[in-house]
Amino acid sequence: MSSVEHASAVGGARSGPGLAALLKVELLLALRKRADIANPLLFFVTVLALLPLGVGPEPELLARLAPGMIWVMALLATLLSQESLFRSDFEDGTLEQQALAPQPLYFAVLIKAAVHWLVTGLPLALLSPMLGLMLNLPAAGYLCLLVSLLLGTASMSLIGAVGAALTVALRRPGLLLALIVMPLYVPVLIFGTGAVQAAIDGYVFAPQLAILAALLAAAAALAPLAAAGAIRISLDN
Amino acid sequence: MLATSESPYLLQVRDLSCQRDGRQLFAGLSFALSAGSAVQIGGANGAGKTTLLRTLIGSAGDYSGQILWRGRQFPASLPQFRESLLYIGHRAGVRGGLTPLENLTWYGADREAAMQALEQVDLFGFEDSLCQHLSAGQNRRVALARLFLTATPPLWILDEPLAALDVAGVAALQGQMAVHLSRGGAMVFTSHQPVALAGLQRVELADYAVDEFAQSAGGEHVFG
Numbered sequence: 001m002s003s004v005e006h007a008s009a010v011g012g013a014r015s016g017p018g019l020a021a022l023l024k025v026e027l028l029l030a031l032r033k034r035a036d037i038a039n040p041l042l043f044f045v046t047v048l049a050l051l052p053l054g055v056g057p058e059p060e061l062l063a064r065l066a067p068g069m070i071w072v073m074a075l076l077a078t079l080l081s082q083e084s085l086f087r088s089d090f091e092d093g094t095l096e097q098q099a100l101a102p103q104p105l106y107f108a109v110l111i112k113a114a115v116h117w118l119v120t121g122l123p124l125a126l127l128s129p130m131l132g133l134m135l136n137l138p139a140a141g142y143l144c145l146l147v148s149l150l151l152g153t154a155s156m157s158l159i160g161a162v163g164a165a166l167t168v169a170l171r172r173p174g175l176l177l178a179l180i181v182m183p184l185y186v187p188v189l190i191f192g193t194g195a196v197q198a199a200i201d202g203y204v205f206a207p208q209l210a211i212l213a214a215l216l217a218a219a220a221a222l223a224p225l226a227a228a229g230a231i232r233i234s235l236d237n
Numbered sequence: 238m239l240a241t242s243e244s245p246y247l248l249q250v251r252d253l254s255c256q257r258d259g260r261q262l263f264a265g266l267s268f269a270l271s272a273g274s275a276v277q278i279g280g281a282n283g284a285g286k287t288t289l290l291r292t293l294i295g296s297a298g299d300y301s302g303q304i305l306w307r308g309r310q311f312p313a314s315l316p317q318f319r320e321s322l323l324y325i326g327h328r329a330g331v332r333g334g335l336t337p338l339e340n341l342t343w344y345g346a347d348r349e350a351a352m353q354a355l356e357q358v359d360l361f362g363f364e365d366s367l368c369q370h371l372s373a374g375q376n377r378r379v380a381l382a383r384l385f386l387t388a389t390p391p392l393w394i395l396d397e398p399l400a401a402l403d404v405a406g407v408a409a410l411q412g413q414m415a416v417h418l419s420r421g422g423a424m425v426f427t428s429h430q431p432v433a434l435a436g437l438q439r440v441e442l443a444d445y446a447v448d449e450f451a452q453s454a455g456g457e458h459v460f461g
Contacts (some may be wrong), residue, residue: 025343029334030347032367093328100294102320236297 019107024143026115036084037119040077047073048131059136067196068137070145071152074124075185078153081120082160083177085112085232086168095188101234105228113161113224121153137200144199144209151212152192156180158216158223165230169237188215243309246271247321247392247423248293253302254447255288262288263445266302272391273436275414275424280442286427287327289442290396294324321447323390325398329380333369337379340368346386354385357409377401384413393417397425 030037051069089095098108128149129142137145163181167173195208202205246269254264262285268276278286284340291297293304295315304311306318331340337360341351355364368376383389393414393439399407412435414424418436 021343025335025339028339029332032334088333092330092332093326093330094332096296096326096328097298097324097330100319100322102316157450 013018022108022111023115026111027118030115030119032219036081037123040081040120041123041127043128044073045131046076047076049136050201063136065140066132066137067141067200068193069135070128070131070137071149071189071193071196074121074128074149074153075156075189077124078120078156079160079178079181079185081116082157082164082181083167085116085161085164085172087164090168090234095105096235099232105231106224109161109227109231110220111164113158113227116161117154117157121148125149126165140202141196141200144205145196147209148192148195148212150151151209151216152188155188155212155219156185156200156218158219159188161227162223162230165227165234168231169234187212188212191215244305246305247307248425249303249305249308250293251303251305253289253292253300255285255292255297255300255460257285257288257299261447263442264447266440266442266445268438268440270423270425272421272423273418275418275426275434276439277432277437277439278425278427278442279429279439280427284442284446285426286442287396289393290324290425290427292327294322294394295319318392321390321392322394323383323392324394325380325383327397329377330362331376331379332366334367336365336367337371337382338364340379341382341386344383350387351382354382354397355379355386357385357405357413358382359409374401374403374406378406381406381410384410384417389417389422391422393422393424393426395424397427397429399430399432 048069051065055065056063086095089098099105101108125146128145132142132145153234160177160181162184163177167177170176191208191211195212196206198205198208248270250269251267253266255262255398256414266289278289288297292300295311295318306314306321309317311318331337332343335343337355338348338351339356342348346354352364355361358381360375360378363371363375368379371379377400381402384393384395384398384411398410402410407430414432415434417424418434442449
């Protein structure tokens with residue numbers, strides 16, 4: 001009798017949340033921390049608003065700088081918000097429980113990165129045309145800027161998760177996370193700015209976007225694996 | 238195959254020794270846990286209680302000896318083992334940004350069962366407050382409410398479950414432990430307090446401590 005009871009218990013209480021439920025909980029948690037959502041966006045907007053004060057207000061100069069500056073600032077804003085990705089889950093023991101759960105850690109990481117993108121990368125990308133306007137971005141570049149940022153920030157959320165997982169056990173990761181993650185962002189940055197520049201100059205930009213999409217596909221497949229491994233190492237200390 | 242490999246014991250530990258940061262914590266530890274029994278791990282601070290529990294759940298790889306789940310050795314049996322495991326560690330696994338009710342449903346409980354469990358740990362009325370606004374003791378109770386769900390996995394591994402609880406909380410938890418054992422469950426836990434339970438074995442880690450002096454004289458000591 002008791003073993004039967006427990007057999008059903010295994011299915012009932014231990015199966016844990018499905019992917020949809022996991023996504024819902026992570027989104028709920030992210031939306032409850034409004035400051036964490038607002039800060040990277042404010043950083044992004046503020047720094048780009050300061051740019052004309054630094055380099056001067058000549059429209060031609062700003063137009064030349066716009067694609068690169070918007071991309072670099074999007075990269076920094078993503079990076080700044082990444083440090084806290086696993087921190088609270090690590091400190092309250094949720095990561096430990098997830099590492100013990102029958103479901104692979106891979107999906108938990110994938111969903112964390114997806115939610116990070118939904119609350120950081122997606123709004124950054126949607127804000128970018130407004131900032132393009134402020135920086136006198138030529139009209140031909142807007143669509144490409146938006147699409148390249150949508151693809152690129154998603155890759156960066158995934159790649160950054162690996163760095164966040166590696167540094168989660170450190171009390172003060174500080175610049176270490178940036179040093180680990182920045183070199184990995186380089187291909188995304190090169191093809192992102194390259195696509196926007198090509199669009200402005202009137203060339204085809206589809207190949208660059210295709211490469212960005214390929215980078216995203218590779219990151220979605222591989223980054224959660226690496227991050228899950230890094231989490232297990234961090235938990236073992 | 239299933240029938241022949243069935244062991245009378247759920248969990249068996251044979252000649253286990255653990256180390257942490259190059260220091261041998263204990264050696265030669267053996268015990269066996271059958272359905273309806275419990276093991277209480279005792280020992281001074283730093284004796285390796287938490288390390289032992291983390292080794293038992295398969296999270297710490299730095300051990301020698303054998304751990305068997307239903308007669309099959311780790312790590313081959315680890316997936317089946319984890320499906321039957323409820324672990325509450327030093328870090329409770331309660332998310333501050335969720336309410337107690339949401340925390341319990343995250344662990345797979347349905348609303349009805351979660352409400353009942355919360356009532357039993359004396360958190361009725363707090364089910365919709367965020368856990369970050371509750372006290373440390375109340376957060377501990379949210380974690381322990383998982384033990385009061387109607388259907389729990391058969392093996393409980395609990396790190397200091399009685400810490401930070403008041404007198405009534407300790408009594409309620411001991412009652413629930415007895416219920417779990419009477420249902421045919423098994424349990425390994427650490428505690429400094431004496432616990433009265435039928436079928437309880439006590440393991441003192443001090444009895445398995447490694448003589449540091451003998452170890453270094455033997456030339457095996459690792460500095461670090």
